Each structure stands twice: as C-alpha cells, then as structure tokens.
Amino acid sequence: MECKAINISEKLSLFSDHWSPKVIARMNDYHLKLVKFQGDFVWHAHKETDEVFLVLEGEMTIHFRDKDVAVKKGELFVIPKGTEHKTSAKVECHAMLIEPEGTVNTGEIQDAKTAPVDSWL
Amino acid sequence: MECKAINISEKLSLFSDHWSPKVIARMNDYHLKLVKFQGDFVWHAHKETDEVFLVLEGEMTIHFRDKDVAVKKGELFVIPKGTEHKTSAKVECHAMLIEPEGTVNTGEIQDAKTAPVDSWL
Numbered sequence: 001m002e003c004k005a006i007n008i009s010e011k012l013s014l015f016s017d018h019w020s021p022k023v024i025a026r027m028n029d030y031h032l033k034l035v036k037f038q039g040d041f042v043w044h045a046h047k048e049t050d051e052v053f054l055v056l057e058g059e060m061t062i063h064f065r066d067k068d069v070a071v072k073k074g075e076l077f078v079i080p081k082g083t084e085h086k087t088s089a090k091v092e093c094h095a096m097l098i099e100p101e102g103t104v105n106t107g108e109i110q111d112a113k114t115a116p117v118d119s120w121l
Numbered sequence: 122m123e124c125k126a127i128n129i130s131e132k133l134s135l136f137s138d139h140w141s142p143k144v145i146a147r148m149n150d151y152h153l154k155l156v157k158f159q160g161d162f163v164w165h166a167h168k169e170t171d172e173v174f175l176v177l178e179g180e181m182t183i184h185f186r187d188k189d190v191a192v193k194k195g196e197l198f199v200i201p202k203g204t205e206h207k208t209s210a211k212v213e214c215h216a217m218l219i220e221p222e223g224t225v226n227t228g229e230i231q232d233a234k235t236a237p238v239d240s241w242l
Contacts, residue, residue: 001185001201001204002190002198002199003188003190004190005176005190005192005193005196005197005198006196006197006198007193007195007196008196009195014205014223017135017161019175025173025197025199026171026199027171027172027173027199027219028170028171028202028221029156030151030219032173032197032219049148050147050148050149051148052146052148052153064122067124069123069124069126071126072126072128074128074129074130075127075128075129075238076125076126076127076129076145076153077123077126077127077148078146078147078148080122080147081149083122098148098153098219100153108199117225120129
C-alpha cells in the first residue's frame with residue numbers, strides 16, 4: 001500500500017500534452033485519470049461504461065447530439081454509457097476522469113487523438 | 122440524462138451532519154458521495170472493495186494498524202480492499218468518496234455512526 005496521499009496539483013504539473021489521460025490511481029478495476037485539453041475532441045461513445053468528468057481547472061463543454069452541457073471548475077458530469085458525445089474547451093481545461101481501466105478515450109473510433117489507456121504518472 | 126452539471130460546493134451546502142455520506146452521482150454501479158466529518162470514526166474494513174477519499178476542504182488522517190496517512194485538500198487516497206482503517210479529522214473535513222453502491226460506511230461493524238447507503242442529495 002502507498003504511504004502517501006496523491007496530490008492532484010503535483011500530478012497535473014508533471015505533464016502538459018493535451019487529450020492524453022494519465023492514470024493517477026486505481027480502485028478495484030477503475031482508473032482515476034487526469035487530462036488536459038483545449039479545442040475540440042472527436043465524437044465517440046463508450047458502449048460499455050458511464051464516464052465521469054470532474055473539472056479541476058477551467059471549463060469544458062460536453063456536446064451531445066441534442067444538447068450541450070457546460071461543466072465548470074468544481075463541477076462534475078456523468079456521461080451515460082453508449083451516449084455519443086464530444087468534449088471541447090475554449091481555454092485549457094484540466095479534469096479528472098473516472099472510468100474502468102482499459103477505457104479508450106475515443107471509444108471505438110480510431111483517431112489522431114486516440115491515447116494509450118494505461119499511461120501512469 | 123441530466124442536463125446540468127453537478128456542482129460540488131452547492132451540494133456540500135445542502136447538509137451539515139457528520140459521518141453520513143450523501144450520494145451525488147452514480148456511474149455504472151458506483152456512487153460518488155460527499156461526506157463531512159470531524160473527530161474519530163470507528164475501525165472497520167470493506168471486505169469487497171477499495172475505497173477512494175478525495176479531500177475537498179480541510180484535512181483528514183487515515184489510520185491503519187501500522188501507519189497513519191495525512192490527506193489534505195486536493196489530495197486523494199485509495200484504501201485497499203479488506204484493510205482495517207479509521208478516519209479522523211481535527212477540524213471539519215469535507216471529502217468525496219468513490220465506492221460501489223451499497224457500501225456501508227462502517228463496513229461490517231454496526232455502530233452509532235453506521236449511515237444509510239443510499240441517501241441522495
């Protein structure tokens with residue numbers, strides 16, 4: 001067992017690339033990940049799982065086919081399993097993701113933004 | 122699907138009782154909960170699951186039989202499945218918990234601090 005708590009700000013200081021989630025902790029078969037992003041992501045869905053975004057810095061929009069949801073610092077949103085969505089941020093946004101280990105950021109889409117699923121900080 | 126993000130500060134303003142986690146979101150079969158506490162909890166373990174504490178305000182200590190871990194605002198800690206632990210806080214602490222729905226706060230211990238598992242805000 002670790003002897004020290006995981007400091008989120010310290011972990012955020014260790015990377016700067018966008019759209020590439022980094023695992024900071026594992027609970028059961030779930031990963032807690034940090035991600036930084038700006039601009040527009042690709043439309044995709046996660047067939048097998050819900051996905052949590054908790055905004056740590058800045059603000060993001062989660063676009064659905066029928067609506068947009070703004071998620072600001074200190075807010076979270078659960079994207080339901082199987083629901084097509086696209087994330088975007090006008091200025092750089094930092095967020096924590098909670099999702100099962102092995103969840104691919106672009107779902108079943110292969111894209112230039114598709115990132116490794118198991119990149120630990 | 123909800124149309125609005127969940128604001129953690131707003132949710133925290135809705136309750137003041139201690140040691141009684143409130144569910145604010147569900148992802149798959151997991152609950153995200155908020156809890157406020159001060160003083161000492163009871164020794165217990167969760168046989169079936171890891172448990173995440175993310176400190177939102179203040180500071181807590183997670184006591185294990187062989188060590189103590191301090192968790193400050195902006196830090197998180199994963200308590201491994203089956204590991205006996207006790208939480209405490211010298212001043213009031215606010216934290217987010219991530220754990221499977223149905224997880225009892227005192228594990229298999231029945232205590233005055235045993236709280237309902239499905240109390241939503």
